[in-house]
Amino acid sequence: MQKAGSVPSTSGSPLWLLAEVTYKCPLHCVFCYNPVDYTTYGEELSTEDWLRVLRQGRELGAAQLGFSGGEPLVRDDLEIMVAEARKLGYYSNLITSGVGLNEKRIAGFKEGGLDHIQLSFQDSTRELNDFLSSTRTFDLKRKVAKLIKQHDYPMVLNCVLHRHNIDHVEQILEMAEAMEAEYVELANTQYYGWAFVNREQLLPTREQVVRAEEATNRFRQRIGTKMRIFFVVPDYFEERPKACMNGWGAVFLTITADGLALPCHEARRLPGLNFPSVRDHDLGWIWRDSPGFNAYRGDAWMQEPCRSCPEKTKDFGGCRCQAFLLTGDATRADPVCSLSPDHPVVAAALQSARQPAAKPILFRDDANSRLLSKVPTGHG
Amino acid sequence: MAERAALDDATVPEFARQYRFQWEPAQQAHVLLFPEGMIKLGGSAGEILKRVDGKASVGAIVEALRQAFPGADLRADVMQFLEEAHAKGWIRAKHLG
Numbered sequence: 001m002q003k004a005g006s007v008p009s010t011s012g013s014p015l016w017l018l019a020e021v022t023y024k025c026p027l028h029c030v031f032c033y034n035p036v037d038y039t040t041y042g043e044e045l046s047t048e049d050w051l052r053v054l055r056q057g058r059e060l061g062a063a064q065l066g067f068s069g070g071e072p073l074v075r076d077d078l079e080i081m082v083a084e085a086r087k088l089g090y091y092s093n094l095i096t097s098g099v100g101l102n103e104k105r106i107a108g109f110k111e112g113g114l115d116h117i118q119l120s121f122q123d124s125t126r127e128l129n130d131f132l133s134s135t136r137t138f139d140l141k142r143k144v145a146k147l148i149k150q151h152d153y154p155m156v157l158n159c160v161l162h163r164h165n166i167d168h169v170e171q172i173l174e175m176a177e178a179m180e181a182e183y184v185e186l187a188n189t190q191y192y193g194w195a196f197v198n199r200e201q202l203l204p205t206r207e208q209v210v211r212a213e214e215a216t217n218r219f220r221q222r223i224g225t226k227m228r229i230f231f232v233v234p235d236y237f238e239e240r241p242k243a244c245m246n247g248w249g250a251v252f253l254t255i256t257a258d259g260l261a262l263p264c265h266e267a268r269r270l271p272g273l274n275f276p277s278v279r280d281h282d283l284g285w286i287w288r289d290s291p292g293f294n295a296y297r298g299d300a301w302m303q304e305p306c307r308s309c310p311e312k313t314k315d316f317g318g319c320r321c322q323a324f325l326l327t328g329d330a331t332r333a334d335p336v337c338s339l340s341p342d343h344p345v346v347a348a349a350l351q352s353a354r355q356p357a358a359k360p361i362l363f364r365d366d367a368n369s370r371l372l373s374k375v376p377t378g379h380g
Numbered sequence: 381m382a383e384r385a386a387l388d389d390a391t392v393p394e395f396a397r398q399y400r401f402q403w404e405p406a407q408q409a410h411v412l413l414f415p416e417g418m419i420k421l422g423g424s425a426g427e428i429l430k431r432v433d434g435k436a437s438v439g440a441i442v443e444a445l446r447q448a449f450p451g452a453d454l455r456a457d458v459m460q461f462l463e464e465a466h467a468k469g470w471i472r473a474k475h476l477g
Contacts, residue, residue, distance in 0.1 A: 061405075063404060063418055064418060091413035115400065115415075116398065152397070183415055
């Protein structure tokens with residue numbers, strides 16, 4: 001989530017509010033970061049709940065708002081939320097697969113004041129796009145891209161990268177250029193949720209990553225400022241962890257479909273934190289005072305090698321969720337860091353992905369969610 | 381447009397489509413919001429950009445600032461800032477007529 005041009009807040013208020021308005025999704029992407037046990041969650045927030053959350057978030061200082069999911073277009077009250085967001089002064093973004101975005105709805109968003117749209121593609125080819133999402137959506141997405149430009153929207157084209165499509169980076173960028181996207185996010189898969197379950201089948205090789213970065217840089221040189229390209233590096237290949245969320249409870253606030261407030265969209269699976277629901281608490285209390293949001297602020301929670309590391313103010317010890325996922329202890333250093341005693345688990349994951357076991361790739365769907373809800377996953 | 385050395389007194393600047401300029405009470409600052417980011421502006425940048433409305437020309441903006449801050453010779457600074465904002469793509473010259 002660290003992006004060029006964004007500044008961390010100094011005032012202690014959240015800048016980003018991510019509204020995961022539903023976990024329902026017509027797509028079944030194998031790399032989805034949504035929690036695998038989403039089928040076990042309670043009822044979705046009502047329209048009134050969301051409008052209250054938006055007001056309270058804005059009062060706290062949040063300025064960027066993402067409507068995400070699942071597929072946010074599944075909610076037929078999205079137009080109401082969009083209009084309220086604009087009234088409150090948010091800069092709002094619809095993060096969508098495109099499925100369900102028709103003439104009528106986009107006109108409604110324009111009228112309500114939605115600021116921009118992020119459209120996902122799974123690949124530059126129909127075959128792979130449709131296979132990875134387990135849907136026939138490629139042609140529909142192309143139509144939606146046209147619709148977005150017809151309505152004079154700035155467009156962010158997002159493509160999640162992994163072993164099966166990372167060699168197509170150049171073609172993906174050419175597709176984005178032809179669609180007149182202003183921004184492209186080449187987001188290497190982060191291994192959480194469904195992507196973690198499918199990690200062995202998704203991790204690219206180091207050579208693939210290097211080639212993709214080179215291709216991206218060549219394209220950047222040619223295209224100049226017409227299209228901005230974010231290449232989100234796959235952190236498993238790095239020597240240092242990402243400054244996840246710019247620090248725990250620093251600038252980022254996620255509200256889940258069923259109403260939990262989280263410091264990031266993965267945090268609900270961390271044990272013992274009991275994140276509060278916006279049904280029971282005011283966002284101000286949640287952000288400032290709730291135990292969950294304070295759990296990993298500052299550095300008192302850190303173990304060595306983070307505690308005495310001069311880089312701890314820069315990367316905050318990396319990602320708490322990744323530390324938990326790979327070591328079973330959220331207070332350890334993110335194993336991506338080469339200084340972490342657990343770093344070998346990352347090397348082992350990269351190694352085993354070179355000869356993946358012959359097991360099927362798991363698509364994100366309700367049946368698989370119910371299956372995975374019964375089996376604990378994690379610990380590398 | 382970026383290639384043309386760009387702004388003279390008659391140019392009417394406006395914000396590029398993907399940028400929104402507004403006052404943020406929580407930051408106590410003017411900011412520029414755009415997809416995936418926010419730029420917090422310093423005091424003088426805020427004073428200049430709040431006069432960019434797609435109607436006032438560069439000359440009129442300089443004049444308005446002169447009246448708001450009498451005694452300061454700010455023309456060169458304002459021009460330099462607007463040129464930079466233009467080069468960064470925050471503002472563009474409005475097509476007139």
